[in-house]
Amino acid sequence: MTESREEGVVTESRERGTAMGAKVKLKIWRGDAGQGELVDYEVEANEGEVVLDILHRLQATQAGDLAVRWNCKAGKCGSCSMEINGMPRLACMTRMSLFEPDETITVTPMRTFPVIRDLVTDVSFNFSKAQQIPSFAPDPSVGLGEFRMQQEDVQRSQEFRKCIECFLCQNVCHVIRDHEENMPAYAGPRFLMRITELEMHPADTADRREIAQDDFGLGMCNITKCCTEVCPENIHITDNALIPLKERVVSRKYDPLVWLGSKIGRRSHHDTPKVPGQQS
Amino acid sequence: MTDITRLPYDVVVIGAGGSGLRAAIEARQAGKRTAVISKSLFGKAHTVMAEGGCAAAMGNVNPNDNWMVHFRDTMRGGKFLNNWRMAELHAKEAPDRVWELEAWGALFDRTKDGKISQRNFGGHEYPRLAHVGDRTGLEMIRTLQQRVVALQQEDAREHGDPEAMIKVFAETTITRLLKDTSEGPGGSSPQDGTARIAGAFGYIRETGQFVVFEAPAIVLATGGIGKTFKVTSNSWEYTGDGHALALLAGAKLLNMEFVQFHPTHMVWPLSVRGLLVTESVRGDGGVLRNSEGKRFMFGYVPDVFRAQYAETEEEADRWYTDPEHNRRPPELLPRDEVARSINSEVKAGRGSPHGGVFLDIASRLPAEEILRKLPSMYHQFKELADVDITKEPMEVGPAQHYVMGGVEVDPDTGESSVPGLFAAGEVSGGMHGSNRLGGNSLSDLLVFGRRSGMGAAQYLDALGDKRPVPGDGEIAAAQAEAMAPLERTVGENPYTVHSEVQDTMSSLVGIIRKEAEIKAALAELEKLRERAALVRAEGGPAYNPGWHLALDLRNIMLIAECVAEAALQRQESRGGHTRDDFPGMSPEWRKVNLVCSLGENGRVVLEKKPMPPMREDLLALFDPAELKKYLTEEELPQEPAQPPAQDTASDGEEKS
């Protein structure tokens, strides 16, 4: 070995440990839109690994064409959502140590979205919902660099902007899980939360409360909190976004808050027009 | 070729990270029909991983900051090999680009007086990085994504179709750029640098179907080359596609030997080796220690930086609260310095149990503050390594992180040497010289993303109705090339070949390089190249990762060759290129850009090009004594140079 080959900090192969790994048993859903089945595999696993490592090893050694969507392998992009032993999770943040050594691990695609192939689903539903929510609407007279906002005031929306769009909350929400018929009328927790985020944005001037209820199905959420439980970013979706949004909607209908809002002068109280030319 | 979908656009942007989205927004705002193409889903490009922040001399935290200070820091960080015009534009325009994000809905952390807060980072003289906790890249990409949606909503109102003017093609991969080969006497070849760009060929992941984008202007915004190396913080997208596409289309790559090894990544468990530990940990007070508990960085401050860095722990610690009267801690030296120092400590046997060193924030800040300032770091160590960073030190070591080298472009417009081909972001070269400062990439994406979008729009305006047409022969060749791995009945597994390329590059062309090893790497790559050309992908064309990797291998191989060839030629050590056999920085080499292009036989050819001399008013921003450390005698200003410009008296220029 030459000197710079020894620079252990950079050159050691990630695979070095694999040879001594123990075998784990997996059942992986394989198939496409039409049909599929659970297929059994046995793969090596090493200390500290996550489910995505195992899937990668499977691709490299036994199933080169196994479809898996991933990108960052750091819990930051929200690509690798799937169901592991029935739990909606990020494969790159699910450690193998979570399972018993002799446990068979079942990996299936997210159930709420149509399967493209193997573990990859068609999540376009989410992008089309995102396209319909009326965008951030600042006061156009504020010039570049002139916004002044306090940390306390941005903090609430910042929590929601931690969202990595993994769509696990969308996948688990019972309003649309196994209820495809509700999809056109319901935006799901991620996008109802986006509405709250804009509502709480200190520099936004639009009012999306009415359309939250009428066009995005806020009323269908019955605050079961399943979405919050699966959120890998630990966002308090139900408590901090959905319930406050419901309260704001109610207050808009019956309450002097509308009046109060105009005193504070932040909200224009004209519902932002719905985006034309879109289907859900 | 009847089964290939053809999609006509004005501008096609390849890449939906920070630079690609910013370019697309600009092109659409200039009234051009724009397509944005991305290998991954919309909003998931690599930019999402950026943590620390976006550098812009807004002067919100320290009013002494301005573009001139930022320019100086950037040139120093890059060891004066930067394209100075790019560094100038970047420093001047970054503040407006950040404020623009705010106008599109971004919510950065705030100062007490309600402005955008800025944090300290290695190599930046003042707190300069706009940030949101340690998830700045996510904020940036989401904001740009939502800006695209806002434009689509405008278009829906105006044209009845949200995608009339800007459309995102997610999970679509470009494998070839197409040229107009009909021009010139008897036509020209695709690699001919003078033939114009006419489109791009690729496949849709979901189905494996081929598509041709017909467009006179293409912006490459494909990011970096991390997957050429074994231990890297980069995501799977980083197979150097844009670099390779540019080469194959006849464009040139600049200074590919400069690869950034960021000093701090997780080293354990092996599964997460290479996962980034943000520089903000050090910016916020974290210190590096060896196995003896010593803050070893004090022993590694190089001469060129001696004046700016503290000599004692006491002074360094005072700097966090009183930066006016104390010098900065050496943990905040530019990345190349810190990475090499960690490397030396480990080699000297003073490393941590898993081959790194210790990064300690636990003893430096109260637990609540760590949780507030570094939530994702806390999360990452807790969930992936069972380490509580509020109680114990982290184990960290260097990994490949960024490539400074890239497509040679015109600084003002982003246009490459091929007419109609533009590049911005990590795929472009020049801006960062031999080493990038933390935070200077996100700002680079915005500044040059916008400029390349503008450049593409202007190119179209000048073109009139002389739209180029992609040649049928080229399309057929691209299709045959893409189908080949699926059609082979025998052939090696692409994963094996890829893993061997990574091993070769990491062990022989890594942080510390020497001639014999680089030559060994080149010999190894020669063999791997033949193997890579014959890999076989099992399965069909629909969402088949094995096939995708088989196609990416061509790019990985080409880029590995460029890096190794350039590393062999440059006989000096500078920034992201350290030669054990040529340890010093050479003023003669500083004047040289190493430029890669593709020769007749499809092999990489290297050429030395002189660096254009820096404009005098920019030279005058530096103390002549400092310039002496970098430049040759002839390059130094002739008359006794004017004293460095007054940093504080620059209000008028700040926004220019």
Ligand SMILES: Cc1cc2nc3c(=O)[nH]c(=O)nc-3n(C[C@H](O)[C@H](O)[C@H](O)COP(=O)(O)OP(=O)(O)OC[C@H]3O[C@@H](n4cnc5c(N)ncnc54)[C@H](O)[C@@H]3O)c2cc1C
């Ligand atoms: C962990 C980490 C942390 C970082 N933190 C910071 C930081 O704090 N501050 C900072 O300034 N910089 C940081 N950086 C660097 C910075 O994030 C990147 O340099 C930057 O995001 C690159 O952006 P980009 O627009 O050039 O490309 P990317 O965001 O990488 O986007 C590339 C795009 O091109 C697409 N693409 C690639 N090839 C093809 C193809 N063949 N066909 C179609 N599409 C293709 C990809 O799908 C993707 O959409 C960090 C980097 C890492 C790895």
Ligand code: SF4
């Ligand atoms: S709280 Fe509402 S949005 Fe969340 S899972 Fe329950 S019903 Fe769905």
Ligand code: SF4
């Ligand atoms: S709110 Fe949480 S679970 Fe839902 S998409 Fe965002 S990150 Fe995922």
Ligand code: FES
């Ligand atoms: S791969 Fe990005 S979150 Fe898992």
